[in-house]
């Protein structure tokens with residue numbers, strides 16, 4: 001009698017690359033907290049973006 005081996009049909013979470021979609025965003029003192037969900041397997045995660053370092057925006061036209 002031979003031992004049969006079965007291959008699990010349900011892929012584990014590590015099998016696919018999550019496709020994160022942002023569900024909601026909250027600004028905090030630590031940065032922007034984003035609640036994301038994978039479009040493929042519906043797993044959720046909380047991400048934080050460091051405080052945004054946006055390039056300066058010109059308030060006036062160049063002078064001089």
Ligand SMILES: [Zn+2]
Pocket residue numbers: 016017018019038039040041042043
């Ligand atoms: Zn996923």
